[in-house]
Amino acid sequence: MEILLPSLIVGAIALILGVGLSFASEKLAVPVDEREEELLAVLPGVNCGACGYSGCAGYAAALSKGEAESASLCAPGGDDVARQIAELLGVSVGHIAPMTALVRCQGGEDVAKQSFIYYGMESCRMAAQLAGGVKSCPNGCIGLGDCVKACPYDALRVCPDGVARVDALKCRACKACVAVCPKDLITLVPKDAPTTAVLCRNTQKGAVIRKLCEKGCIACKRCEKVCPHGAVSVTDFLARIDPEKCTGCGKCVAVCPNGCIV
Amino acid sequence: MKIFAMILITGILTQNFVLSRFLGICPFLGVSKKLGTATGMSIAVTLVMVLATAATYPINAALLVPRGLEYLQTVVFILVIAGLVQLLEVVLKRFVPPLYNALGIYLPLITTNCAVLGVVLLNLQAEYSYAQSLVNALGAGLGFLLAMVLFAGVRERLEGADIPKALKGLPATLAAASLVSMSFLGFAGIAENLFA
Secondary structure, eight states: OTTHHHHHHHHHHHHHHHHHHHHHHHHTOOOOOHHHHHHHHHSOOOOOOTTSSSHHHHHHHHHHTTOSSOTTOOTTTHHHHHHHHHHHHTOOOOOOOOEEEEEOOOOOTTTBOBSSOOOSOSOHHHHHHTTTOSBSSTTOOOOSOHHHHHOTTSOEEEOTTSOEEEOTTTOOOOOHHHHHOTTOOEEEEESSSOOOOBOOOOOSOHHHHHHHBTTSOOOOOHHHHHOTTSOEEEETTEEEEOTTTOOOOOHHHHHOTTOOBO | OHHHHHHHHIIIIITOTTTTSOOOHHHHHHSTTSHHHHHHHHHHHHHHHHHHHHHHHHHIIIIITTTTOGGGHHHHHHHHHHHHHHHHHHHHHHHOHHHHHHHGGGTGGGGGOHHHHHHHHHHHHTTOOHHHHHHHHHHHHHHHHHHHHHHHHHHHHHHHSOOOGGGTTHHHHHHHHHHHHHHGGGGTTHHHHHTO
16 A cells, blocks of 8 residues: 555556646647648758748748749759659749859969958958958958858868869859858859859959959950850950850850959 | 735745755756846746646645655656646747747756756745745746846856956856855845835
C-alpha cells in the first residue's frame, strides 16, 4: 500500500494531464496546409530570401495561398525546383536560365590607386562611408568582404589583390551579395551562355580613369566598333554588353586596350 | 486586505525571486538580451506561476497531505508544471505566434525554471492560504517581470559599453546582475514598515 498509493496518485495525475493535453492540442491545433508542407520539402531550405519572401517557409506559404507571383522565384533551386513547384501547383513555368553573380571590378591593389589606408571595421559598408572607400576609383571594389559574409554558399572570395571574385560553380544566384555591395558592383549574368562581360562600372571620362586604374573602361569604343553582332554599346563613358546578342566570339576581348573585358 | 498587499510587495521587491532568492537565473541571463522577449517571457512565467499554484495547492491539500505523502510534492508539482507549460505552448502557438517564435526553446524550459517550482513549494512552507498563495505567485511573477525588464535595459546599455576584453560577454553580464541584485538590498524591510 505504501508504494501502490503514491504510484496511483502520480499515475492518475499524469493520465489526466496527458488526456487534457492531447485534447487541447487537437482542439487548438494550428491548421497546417498540406500542400504548404510539400512545397517546403521541395524548396532547398537555405532561407536566402532571393524569392523576396521571409525564407523558404514564407515562399511556400505564399505559393500555397496563390499569392506568389511566380513558381520560379527560387534562385538557388533553379530550374529543377521551379518545375517541381509547378507540378505541385499544376501551373507551367518556362525554362529558367541559370545565372551566376559577377563582380564587375578588376581594380586590385597593383592595378588601382588607393587614396588612403583604412584602419577600421572589416566591412565594406563602413569603409564606403569614409570618402567612398580606399580606392581612388568611385566604383572600385573595397575588398573587405561584405559579399563574402553574405554568401550562403561560400561562393565568393576576396582574392589576395583585394578584389572579391565569384566562383561560378558554387554560385546559386541568390542575390545576397548583390544586395550588400555598397558599390553596386555585383550583377547576375547567365551561367552557361558563352558571353563576355565588361568588368568595370566606372562612368567617368577615360582621361580620369586612366589616372585611377589600369584596368578601367576608358570608353575608347573599340569594342563597339569591332563587335560583329552589335552587342556592345558605349554609353556614359562605359562599355556595356547585351548578353542577349553576345555570342562570346571574343573579338572585343582581344581589342580592349585595358583588358577590362573578359 | 493588508496581508495581500504585503505579500505582493514582498514578492516584487524585498524577496524578489531573481534578485534576492536567486531563483530562475537561467531565463534571467538567457532571455534578457531584448526588452520585448524579456517582457513576453516574464508574462509567460507569471502566468505559469499563478496557474501552477492554483493547480498544485488543491492537489497538495486534498491528495498528498491527508495520506502523509508530502515527500511526493516535488515530483507531482513538476509533473503539473510541465503539463501547464505544454498547454501554454499550444495556446501561444495558436493565438500569439510571434511571441511563440521569439521565445523559442526558453518556452518549454519554463518547465525546469526553478522559480516556478520554488514559488509553489515556498507557498506551502510559508503555510499561506489558497488566496494568499495565489497573490504570492502573482507577486513572484511580477517581481520576475521587474527584474527581467530592469536587466534587459542594463544589458542593452552593456552592448555598447567599452568593456575590457577579458570581461566581455558573460563575465560583464554576471557582474551587472550582481550589482542590480545588490541594489535590491535597499528594499529590505520596506514591506513590513509600509503596512505597519
